[in-house]
Structure formats: structure tokens, C-alpha cells
Amino acid sequence: xxxFAFIHLLVSIPHGYSNYVETKAGQFFSSGHTNNWAVxxxxxxxxxxxxxxxxxxxxxxxxxxxxxxxxxxxxMLADDMACNYRNPKPATVFSHKNMELNVYGDDVxxxxxxxEVTVENFLRVLTGRLPPSTPRSKRLLSDDRxxxxxxxxxxxxxxxxxxQDSEEISNMELxxxxxxMWQKRRYNELLFIIDTCQGASMYxxxxxxxxxxxxxxxxxxxxxxxxxxxxxxVHLMDKYTFYLLEFLEEVHPASQANMNDLFKVCPxxxxxxxxxxxxxxxxxxxxxxxxxxFFGSVRKVEITKDTINLTxxxxxxxxxxxxxxxxxxx
Amino acid sequence: MHFIRxxxxxxxxxxxxxxxxxxxIKQRCLLPLLSGRSGSCRLCETFTPAPAKDxxxxxxxxxxxxxxxxYASFQFxxxxxxxxxxxxxxxxxxxxxxxxxxxxxxxKFSVQxxxxxxxxxxxxxMQWGQPFIPSPPGAELWVWFHHTVSDVDGNWKELTNVLSxxxxxxxxxxxxxxxxxxxxxxxxxxxGNATDHRFLRYATLPREIVCTENLTPWKKLLPCGxxxxxxxxxKSEKLFHSSFHSQAVHIRPICQDEQCTSKAWELRQxxxxxxxxxxxxxxxxxxSLFKMFSRTLTEACPLASSSKVxxxxxxxxxxxPATPLLSQAVVLGDRRTYSVYDLTRAETFxxxxxxxxxxxxxxxxxxxxxxxxxRYVAGFGLQTGEIHTVIYNNHPYRAFPVLxxxxxxxxxxxxxxTLTVTSKSRDNKPSYIHYQPAKDxxxxxxLEMLIQLPPHxxxxxxxxxxxxxxxxxxxxxxxxxxxxxxxxxISALVPSMVAMSTNFTQDQPLFSSFVPVKEESxxxxxxxxxxxxxxxxxxxxSMPYNxxxxxxxxxxxxxxxxxxxxxxxxxxxxxxxxxxxxxxxxIRRIRGVPLLA
Numbered sequence: 001x002x003x004f005a006f007i008h009l010l011v012s013i014p015h016g017y018s019n020y021v022e023t024k025a026g027q028f029f030s031s032g033h034t035n036n037w038a039v040x041x042x043x044x045x046x047x048x049x050x051x052x053x054x055x056x057x058x059x060x061x062x063x064x065x066x067x068x069x070x071x072x073x074x075x076m077l078a079d080d081m082a083c084n085y086r087n088p089k090p091a092t093v094f095s096h097k098n099m100e101l102n103v104y105g106d107d108v109x110x111x112x113x114x115x116e117v118t119v120e121n122f123l124r125v126l127t128g129r130l131p132p133s134t135p136r137s138k139r140l141l142s143d144d145r146x147x148x149x150x151x152x153x154x155x156x157x158x159x160x161x162x163x164q165d166s167e168e169i170s171n172m173e174l175x176x177x178x179x180x181m182w183q184k185r186r187y188n189e190l191l192f193i194i195d196t197c198q199g200a201s202m203y204x205x206x207x208x209x210x211x212x213x214x215x216x217x218x219x220x221x222x223x224x225x226x227x228x229x230x231x232x233x234v235h236l237m238d239k240y241t242f243y244l245l246e247f248l249e250e251v252h253p254a255s256q257a258n259m260n261d262l263f264k265v266c267p268x269x270x271x272x273x274x275x276x277x278x279x280x281x282x283x284x285x286x287x288x289x290x291x292x293x294f295f296g297s298v299r300k301v302e303i304t305k306d307t308i309n310l311t312x313x314x315x316x317x318x319x320x321x322x323x324x325x326x327x328x329x330x
Numbered sequence: 331m332h333f334i335r336x337x338x339x340x341x342x343x344x345x346x347x348x349x350x351x352x353x354x355i356k357q358r359c360l361l362p363l364l365s366g367r368s369g370s371c372r373l374c375e376t377f378t379p380a381p382a383k384d385x386x387x388x389x390x391x392x393x394x395x396x397x398x399x400x401y402a403s404f405q406f407x408x409x410x411x412x413x414x415x416x417x418x419x420x421x422x423x424x425x426x427x428x429x430x431x432x433x434x435x436x437x438k439f440s441v442q443x444x445x446x447x448x449x450x451x452x453x454x455x456m457q458w459g460q461p462f463i464p465s466p467p468g469a470e471l472w473v474w475f476h477h478t479v480s481d482v483d484g485n486w487k488e489l490t491n492v493l494s495x496x497x498x499x500x501x502x503x504x505x506x507x508x509x510x511x512x513x514x515x516x517x518x519x520x521x522g523n524a525t526d527h528r529f530l531r532y533a534t535l536p537r538e539i540v541c542t543e544n545l546t547p548w549k550k551l552l553p554c555g556x557x558x559x560x561x562x563x564x565k566s567e568k569l570f571h572s573s574f575h576s577q578a579v580h581i582r583p584i585c586q587d588e589q590c591t592s593k594a595w596e597l598r599q600x601x602x603x604x605x606x607x608x609x610x611x612x613x614x615x616x617x618s619l620f621k622m623f624s625r626t627l628t629e630a631c632p633l634a635s636s637s638k639v640x641x642x643x644x645x646x647x648x649x650x651p652a653t654p655l656l657s658q659a660v661v662l663g664d665r666r667t668y669s670v671y672d673l674t675r676a677e678t679f680x681x682x683x684x685x686x687x688x689x690x691x692x693x694x695x696x697x698x699x700x701x702x703x704x705r706y707v708a709g710f711g712l713q714t715g716e717i718h719t720v721i722y723n724n725h726p727y728r729a730f731p732v733l734x735x736x737x738x739x740x741x742x743x744x745x746x747x748t749l750t751v752t753s754k755s756r757d758n759k760p761s762y763i764h765y766q767p768a769k770d771x772x773x774x775x776x777l778e779m780l781i782q783l784p785p786h787x788x789x790x791x792x793x794x795x796x797x798x799x800x801x802x803x804x805x806x807x808x809x810x811x812x813x814x815x816x817x818x819x820i821s822a823l824v825p826s827m828v829a830m831s832t833n834f835t836q837d838q839p840l841f842s843s844f845v846p847v848k849e850e851s852x853x854x855x856x857x858x859x860x861x862x863x864x865x866x867x868x869x870x871x872s873m874p875y876n877x878x879x880x881x882x883x884x885x886x887x888x889x890x891x892x893x894x895x896x897x898x899x900x901x902x903x904x905x906x907x908x909x910x911x912x913x914x915x916x917i918r919r920i921r922g923v924p925l926l927a
Contacts, residue, residue, distance in 0.1 A: 135495020
């Protein structure tokens with residue numbers, strides 16, 4: 001009898017164990033994405049637009065800190081501020097006049113710079129229609145399980161965003177580009193943040209599913225810059241992104257902060273303009289969406305019970321023993 | 331007994347075959363004998379070649395300049411013992427010290443030689459002397475392709491795109507409108523067929539900025555990265571706060587020994603920086619490693635076979651910590667003495683386990699550079715102009731020829747019939763001219779001339795040009811900044827005051843072995859002039875908007891009022907009566923009585 005119970009226990013332990021594995025796997029895939037991408041664009045040229053580059057670099061810094069690697073970030077900076085001849089501290093871009101945080105850092109990879117930042121290149125990156133000789137670091141190689149963060153900053157108006165003082169992208173073009181991305185299954189969920197004057201007009205025309213958008217100001221309002229630095233001589237950062245950076249500095253890869261906290265960043269008392277957001281196209285409840293779903297990169301591991309056929313017999317043996325060992329150690 | 335007999339037979343065989351047998355085989359034959367291995371030495375049948383191994387060397391040269399600035403030159407050299415350009419060679423898939431990204435680029439595009447440099451600032455030859463590795467401002471790329479390549483232009487286009495991804499630079503702007511095929515300059519610096527210039531491509535981007543985003547991937551190509559060895563000193567905040575900063579990658583095939591029995595790929599990564607006396611040096615001729623780089627050295631790269639710091643002490647500066655190691659080298663036509671610090675030895679780092687060099691000097695002497703050049707645009711207005719290139723030969727009694735190469739974009743239309751070359755106010759006819767005219771929107775002008783420079787003279791080359799009007803879409807977003815014209819390149823074999831050494835030794839310091847020395851009496855020098863900034867006639871881009879506003883206003887006001895005048899009729903309209911009157915009229919209508927007014 002006892003032996004029977006013991007055998008029953010032995011049989012149920014692996015069964016209970018596989019249940020545990022499946023619930024863990026279920027938790028892993030609750031958000032539905034397996035990889036993260038970020039497209040960060042600064043569209044302004046000239047030294048007095050230093051703050052737009054600082055905006056983009058601070059989001060780049062946060063996103064890298066929370067885990068997204070350089071190979072999954074497409075960073076577009078329309079002008080060079082760090083090594084600009086007018087910069088009294090070369091190779092640095094500061095976010096605050098106390099000069100504590102150098103958002104440029106020592107390990108930065110800019111994919112599109114200078115004259116390459118154009119409306120055409122931006123739309124080509126989003127839709128994936130790039131010439132065949134484009135290197136990997138300049139492509140957005142997302143799939144239908146990717147969560148993408150898109151951040152735009154620069155000078156904008158009602159329904160358009162200015163690129164490099166010579167061309168514009170309209171909100172309809174952007175909405176169509178996102179629809180192309182949806183039809184080509186290039187994203188799972190997309191978070192769109194824009195920090196320009198009248199930014200809310202840019203997300204008015206979106207019509208594709210699974211899009212969430214945030215803007216720093218409503219239509220008819222201007223987004224203001226934070227504070228100037230008298231040594232460098234220009235405004236260092238915009239108010240909305242400054243408080244966004246402050247918020248993101250508190251976030252760490254295991255943080256449970258969700259989108260509702262992000263919507264509260266920079267209320268009108270701090271920002272003077274009213275930040276807006278749009279969640280009607282998004283399927284999940286914003287309260288259940290973690291910040292790290294878009295800003296971080298949680299590496300998800302897929303557990304498989306099938307054996308994989310490798311070419312070299314020596315490697316195969318090592319892989320299978322390693323595989324079995326890792327399964328039991330779960 | 332047996333052993334001694336074998337030695338004497340070997341010795342006699344060496345004497346008889348001295349003229350035929352190479353020294354290398356001699357050495358290899360003696361080795362197995364001395365180690366007691368059996369086997370006949372004369373044929374060396376049982377001799378097995380050493381296994382292929384990579385080698386990495388790093389070196390830093392510090393040269394105090396007479397103006398108070400200090401010049402630091404890093405060189406990292408990786409030797410890759412493989413030769414995949416030969417037929418029947420297996421595709422390489424194992425990389426040890428050589429970076430994989432570059433190795434794949436070399437094999438995919440069949441590159442024989444690749445030289446790419448990114449420079450911020452301009453090298454001031456008159457104040458600083460000649461650099462070890464010259465480079466023009468901006469980005470410069472020149473490549474020799476292997477003679478088996480059928481479509482060189484296609485390979486070039488793809489290569490520039492791939493390199494733009496590797497180095498985070500906008501090298502994809504290199505296309506046929508700024509690429510040239512020099513016919514005489516830029517001969518290969520390694521092994522290679524130097525006659526067919528169809529396989530050479532050269533392009534520069536003078537506008538290209540260099541910043542940390544270019545330094546980061548460059549550092550990642552090093553075997554130790556920026557974690558150990560000399561690369562620890564490379565902090566961007568100090569490196570870019572300098573008068574001159576240049577980082578380059580040079581790849582070429584070289585012989586590993588004097589008889590060229592085995593070849594290897596050599597990758598040299600060089601970084602030249604000149605720190606300014608006033609902005610970084612606080613006005614004192616006193617420098618230390620910590621002052622220059624805000625870091626000190628703590629260890630050599632463990633993968634390096636040699637890791638050395640050379641300090642130029644020819645002008646007797648004060649140097650601490652002292653070192654007994656001295657080395658003399660003839661470089662750039664001058665015999666210089668160097669103090670050598672070997673970082674692979676633990677005693678270099680002292681008790682504090684950190685090596686910080688302190689250098690102080692007072693001297694004002696500098697060897698006057700024998701060749702230097704300037705270039706500027708003369709003229710006024712936005713229609714025509716004149717390019718002047720001035721080349722100075724400061725040698726007191728020797729004349730020597732220089733090869734001048736000019737690559738001018740198509741929108742500066744050169745009038746070659748106005749080309750004049752004058753030395754000492756007399757016409758100086760070049761002995762070789764190669765000119766390829768530009769084709770609008772297809773290729774730039776290429777002008778190459780071999781000019782003999784008389785001793786102690788100034789030679790001026792002038793050519794007039796006309797500025798083209800570009801199409802609206804061809805202007806950059808900031809056209810009022812101007813358009814850049816790349817630097818002229820002047821290559822020459824300058825006669826040397828001191829005999830140069832032509833011996834091939836693997837143990838030469840890297841800075842003196844970059845350019846192969848073919849003869850003792852002269853050394854190779856390449857001088858780059860300034861790039862030019864030229865304003866093209868720029869339209870007013872707000873004009874279409876203004877025209878639309880004005881036209882619409884005129885049409886609305888003028889035509890609109892005219893139309894109204896012709897077609898508008900006036901009708902007298904009764905105002906609507908007050909409520910009481912309306913009520914009264916209503917009652918009257920019911921009664922059938924005439925209405926009120």
C-alpha cells in the first residue's frame with residue numbers, strides 16, 4: 001500500500017512539476033512579446049536645438065540601461081552636438097545644468113546621423129523597405145512578436161513634424177506607415193511617444209490596432225524647454241522629457257511600474273503644457289502593461305521538448321546533456 | 331660522437347650551399363640538430379612548419395612639440411596568419427585576434443588593401459612637424475581590390491555601406507559623384523600588383539564628424555577592447571577635447587619574413603591626437619599621462635606579445651619615471667632617441683601598480699619640415715573663383731618631384747585651360763599630367779600632376795572655376811553653410827638628411843615600420859592640404875511659400891473685388907418687424923384686413 005502511494009507520488013511529482021513549468025511559461029508570455037526594439041529619432045539640426053538631441057539621448061540611455069542592446073536600437077540624430085565646435089565640453093551632452101549626467105556617455109552607437117535623418121529614411125526604417133546593401137545596424141528587423149518603442153522629438157505643429165528644417169512628415173503619413181507595419185506583421189505592440197509642440201495632433205490619425213501614444217502637449221499648446229545653461233549657452237532639455245527621464249531613472253528591469261504611472265508624468269503644474277495619451281487602439285488595459293514591456297528588454301526563453309538536430313555529433317552530445325541539465329534545474 | 335659528427339656534416343653542407351640555401355632554412359636545419367632530433371638536415375624533410383598563430387602588438391609614442399602641445403600616437407597591430415585570397419583555400423571561420431567583422435568584409439569583397447581614417451581637425455605641419463600617419467580632415471577611404479574582382483564599382487558601393495554600419499559613420503554618402511580612381515598616387519602599401527589602377531578606389535567625405543560613436547566600434551575591434559592595455563587611456567572626453575584627433579584602420583597583406591615565404595594580413599589601428607597647450611595643458615610645457623588622458627596605465631594587454639611606450643627625448647626633456655631602455659630610430663628623415671617603457675614587465679608599474687609618465691621641457695628647436703602645402707579659394711562673388719594650391723620645398727639645395735592629386739566635385743566646374751604652375755615666378759611645366767574631366771552628377775574632376783619642386787622655393791598651382799547652380803532637391807538642409815571640397819593629396823619621396831634603414835626586421839617599432847622604406851636616401855611623405863569651403867549660389871527656399879501667399883492675396887483681393895463689382899446686385903431688404911407688429915399682422919391676415927407697413 002505504501003509502495004503504491006510512493007509510486008503514485010513519484011508519478012505525480014513530474015506531472016505537478018510540468019504544470020508548474022506550464023504556468024511559469026504562461027506567465028512569461030502574458031504580454032505576448034518576445035523581443036524589444038526602439039526607434040529613437042531627433043529631427044532637429046543646428047546648435048540651438050541641442051535640447052532635442054539631449055532628449056533623444058536620455059531616452060536612449062534609459063532604454064539601454066533597462067536592457068535593450070544596441071543591435072535592437074535604431075538611433076537617428078540629425079546633428080552632432082557632442083563634438084560640435086560650439087560645445088565647450090566636447091564629447092558630452094548634458095541633461096541638466098548641474099552637469100551630473102552625461103547622457104551621451106562612452107558607449108554610444110548612432111545609426112543614422114546628419115543628413116541621413118530624412119523623412120524617407122525614417123519611413124523606410126519603419127516599413128522595412130531599405131536598399132539591399134543597408135547594414136544590419138540600420139535596419140528595424142522586428143517581427144510579429146516585437147514590442148517597439150518609437151520616440152520622436154523636434155519642432156512640430158498641428159499635424160506635422162519638421163525634419164531638419166527642410167521637410168515635414170504629416171500625421172497621416174505616420175498613421176499609414178504604422179498601418180503598413182501592422183499589415184506586414186512588424187510589431188506586436190507599439191508605444192509612440194512624441195515631444196514637440198502640439199504633439200497630440202500627430203497621434204490623432206492612427207487607426208491600426210495595438211498602438212498606444214503619448215504626447216507632451218495638446219493641439220494648440222507649445223511644449224516648453226526646461227532650463228538654459230549659461231556656460232553652454234542653450235537650453236539643455238525639454239520639460240516633458242526631463243521629467244520622463246527622472247521617472248525612468250527610478251525604473252529598474254524588475255520594476256512593476258505600469259503605463260498609468262507613465263501617463264501621470266509631468267502634469268500641467270510642472271510641464272505648463274498638458275500631456276496627452278491615447279489608448280483606445282490598445283487591446284490590453286494600460287494598468288496591466290509594464291513599463292519594461294517597452295522600455296526594457298526581458299529576455300524570454302522558450303522551453304521546448306523536441307530535440308534539435310545539429311550537424312556535428314560532438315556538439316549534439318554536449319547540447320543535449322546541457323539541455324537536460326537546464327530543464328531539471330528550472 | 332654521433333652528435334658531433336652530425337654537426338660537422340651540417341656545417342660543411344652549409345658552407346658549400348651558402349649561396350643557394352636561404353638563411354631561414356639554415357636556421358631551421360640547425361634547430362632540430364641542436365635539440366637532438368634525428369633526421370637529415372640537408373633536405374629538411376622532417377621539418378614541420380610552425381602552427382599558424384596571430385600576433386598582437388601595441389605601442390604608444392609620445393612626442394613633445396615645440397609649441398607646447400603634445401602629440402600621442404597609438405598603434406595596435408594584429409597579424410593574422412592566413413592567406414585566403416589564394417585559390418583553393420578553405421573559407422576562414424576561426425578568428426582569434428583579428429576581428430571577425432573586418433575579416434568577413436575582406437573575404438566577401440575580395441579586398442587587397444583597405445585604409446580608412448576619421449579625422450577631426452587639421453594637422454599643422456609648420457607647427458607640429460610631420461605626423462607618423464597622415465590623414466585629411468573628415469573621412470577618407472581608399473581600397474585596392476583583388477585582381478579577380480569583376481565588378482569593382484558594385485563591390486565598392488556595398489563595401490562603403492557595410493563600413494558605414496561597422497563604424498557608425500555616414501559612409502553611405504560615398505558614391506560615384508565623389509569617388510575617383512587615381513592613376514599614380516596611392517600605390518599599395520603592402521604586397522600587391524601596383525600597375526592596374528582599375529582596382530583602386532579613393533573617396534573622401536570632408537564634412538564627416540568624428541565623435542564617441544565612431545570611437546566605440548573602433549575600440550571594440552581591438553582584442554582587449556578598452557579594458558586592458560593601452561586602450562584604457564582612450565576616454566572620449568579627453569580625446570575629443572584636443573586640437574587634432576584621428577583614428578584609422580589600415581589593412582594590408584605583408585610578408586612575414588625577408589624572403590616572403592609566408593604572408594599574413596596586417597591590421598593596424600592607429601589613433602593620433604594632439605593636445606593643446608592652452609585648453610588642456612593650462613599653458614605649461616608640462617604633461618603627464620594623467621593630464622592628457624585622465625587615466626594611468628595599470629597593465630599591458632594580456633594578448634599582446636609586446637606593449638611599449640616610447641617617449642621622444644631627442645630634445646632632452648625632463649622625464650620621470652626614469653628608464654634605462656633607450657632606442658634610436660630614423661623616422662621621417664630624422665634620427666630620434668626614444669625612452670622605452672616595456673609594459674609587459676611588472677617593474678614598469680612600480681609599487682603603486684600604476685604607470686604615470688611625467689614630461690617637462692623647455693626647448694624651442696624643431697626640425698623644419700621639408701615639404702608642406704596650403705590651399706585656398708580666391709576670388710569674389712558667387713559665380714567664379716580660383717583655387718590656389720601652394721607647395722613649399724624647404725630643402726636648402728635638393729630639388730625633388732611631388733605628385734599632386736586633386737579631386738574636385740562636379741559643381742565646381744574647373745577651366746583646365748587656366749591651369750598654371752609657377753615656381754619662383756617662372757612657369758614650371760609638370761612632367762606628367764592626368765586629367766579626367768567631371769561629368770555633371772556622375773563623377774568629379776580628377777587632376778594628377780608630377781611637379782618638380784626647385785630647392786628652397788614656393789610653387790603655386792592655380793586653376794579657375796565656375797560655380798554651378800544645383801537643382802532644388804540637391805541642396806543640403808543647411809546650404810548656407812557651404813559645400814566642402816576634399817583635401818589635395820601631395821605624395822613625395824623627400825630626400826632624407828639621415829640615411830634610412832631598409833633592413834626588414836620584425837622587431838622594429840611600429841611607428842617607423844608603417845611605410846615600407848625602399849631606399850636609404852629618401853623617405854615617403856604624404857601631405858594633405860586644407861579642405862575648402864565654397865558657397866554655391868543658393869536660392870531662397872522660402873520663395874515658393876511667399877509666392878503662393880502673395881499670389882493668392884492678389885487674386886483674392888484683385889479678382890474677387892472686380893468680380894463682385896460686376897456681378898453683385900443690391901436689393902433693399904426690409905428689416906424684420908418687432909414681435910408686436912408681427913402678431914398684429916398675423917391677426918390682420920386672419921381677419922383679411924390689409925397688413926401694417
